[in-house]
Amino acid sequence: MDLRRIRTLLCALVLAIAGGLAVGSPAAAGERCISTPGQYQAAWQAREVRCVEPTLFATTHSRGDNFLYPSGFAYAWAGSSVNLEAYLKLRHRYGDQPAKVGVGILSYVGYPGLETWPYPTDLAVYTLPRGVHATVPTFAEWFRLVGKQLGFPRAALRDLERAYTRLGRNEDVVDAFEDVTGCQRAALLDGAFPGPEIGCNADFLAALTAAGPSPYEGAESTQCFANFAAGYAGPRNAAALRAVLYQCQDAGFLNTGVGRGYNTYADPLICKPAAAQSVEQRYTGREFILPNVTLDALPSSVNIPLDIGEPGQRPFLTRGFC
Incomplete structure (x- = not known):
């Protein structure tokens, strides 16, 4: 198979992913989708499930770090509005078990080694500066x-x-x-x-x-x-x-090369153990890359602290979240 044919197949896959995931959570009658970081934080605190406009992005980062990604990286990895909607669903479903929310988000992003992950982590939700565009990291x-x-x-x-x-x-x-x-x-x-x-x-x-x-x-x-x-x-x-x-x-061994997240852990929104989930079920949301900047260089942003519980106390990663 020649390169042109492979590229055509990959483009079709990316478009299929985008089309399948872009639907997201429909807006209720008379309700607008979340369009600002502040609105997202309010929905998070209220444990609401809402649709999110595609102009919002999210990146997990070390607590106290002023950059989206560690400062040496030229590009930051970012989750899409589809991811942000999934995080609200996690918060709504597991709000009384906060470690499932925090670790579930890290799993959804594509972190390996979560059984023992000890580092305090926040979720930055933000809009992009004018003229800056997110790119699908194929x-x-x-x-x-x-x-x-x-x-x-x-x-x-x-x-x-x-x-x-x-x-x-x-x-x-x-x-x-x-x-x-x-x-x-x-x-x-x-x-x-x-x-x-x-x-x-x-x-x-x-x-x-x-x-x-x-x-x-x-x-x-x-x-x-x-x-x-x-x-x-x-x-x-x-x-x-x-x-x-x-x-x-930082394109680790879980990176898909098509702009879609993946992990070998149980998908936190599918009520099955990891071993009972298909490969397709363990693919997650859409991901992008964008220039790595400080949080104060963004037009608007909020930081949401994630509760990740205690290392070694996360059996749900393999047994299933629900």
């Missing part, structure tokens, strides 16, 4: 943003997209990540870092090494990309491209 979009500048041929994008579009019925994006990088699925889900001991291939590991520290370690995305461009001597293939996105811009 692999093709990342290739447009950084791939060409880093010397990747289109064949690298083609092979990466193929791995994620040729999944079997019961395979998911973690399987695709393993196929591209060699890193073993079970080890990743157990919290292991990429390395030769979990089967990661030489090209993936060499690209990680060349890119250097991630923004989580105090570096910057721009320097991470520059490090790779200057220091990587291996083949610029799908494994190396996946490594750059992983290291420099």
Whole structure:
């Protein structure tokens, strides 16, 4: 299958996702959808289920951090109005069990390692500055943003997209990540870092090494990309491209490459254990990327503290939320 055919299939998938998810919660007769962060916070406090205008976005971030995402990242990941509507449903359903709300949101976003996640986290709800647009983070979009500048041929994008579009019925994006990088699925889900001991291939590991520290370690995305461009001597293939996105811009092993969230935990709005949910049921809302800025640079925003309970006390992640 050639690259044009793969790109066509991916575009169709993204459009299908967008069409299926954009419906959201209908407005009641005479009721307008939430259009400001303040209105959203009021609905949250009242445990109301409301529709949300697509001009609102949300990002989870460390409590006390003034940036949407850690300051070294060039782009922040953002959830859509569809996500915001789901969070109101979680608050409405589990408001008397606040850890299910907070951890459910983190799961919906796509956090791994939530069984032991200890870090206080807030939900920022905001509007975008004039002229700033959110972008769907497909692999093709990342290739447009950084791939060409880093010397990747289109064949690298083609092979990466193929791995994620040729999944079997019961395979998911973690399987695709393993196929591209060699890193073993079970080890990743157990919290292991990429390395030769979990089967990661030489090209993936060499690209990680060349890119250097991630923004989580105090570096910057721009320097991470520059490090790779200057220091990587291996083949610029799908494994190396996946490594750059992983290291420099937090596109982890749960990233779908089509602008849709995913997790291996139980979907918090589906009353089944994780093992009884299909792969399709564990896909969540829509995600975007946008320039990473401070909260005070946004036209309007609110911070909602999330109660995540106690690490090690979250059996609902696998047993089901309801």
